[in-house]
Amino acid sequence: MNAPIETRGRAEFHARHQAKAREQAEQWLAQRPRLQGAWLDWVATQLYQLGPPEFAAMVRRELQKLTA
Numbered sequence: 001m002n003a004p005i006e007t008r009g010r011a012e013f014h015a016r017h018q019a020k021a022r023e024q025a026e027q028w029l030a031q032r033p034r035l036q037g038a039w040l041d042w043v044a045t046q047l048y049q050l051g052p053p054e055f056a057a058m059v060r061r062e063l064q065k066l067t068a
Contacts, residue, residue, distance in 0.1 A: 028046060
């Protein structure tokens with residue numbers, strides 16, 4: 001049985017943008033030493049401004065992986 005179109009679309013979007021999400025997270029994480037205590041607020045602002053929301057969620061998950 002084939003996956004629903006929405007699921008296939010989501011999986012395709014994820015596969016297409018995974019590397020870029022990881023790269024974005026790494027770039028933002030590199031700013032942590034410079035921004036120190038202000039980094040978390042800065043990242044929250046960046047995520048809020050980032051689009052589409054699915055991509056922002058991917059970047060957030062990558063940041064979580066990198067900081068775990």
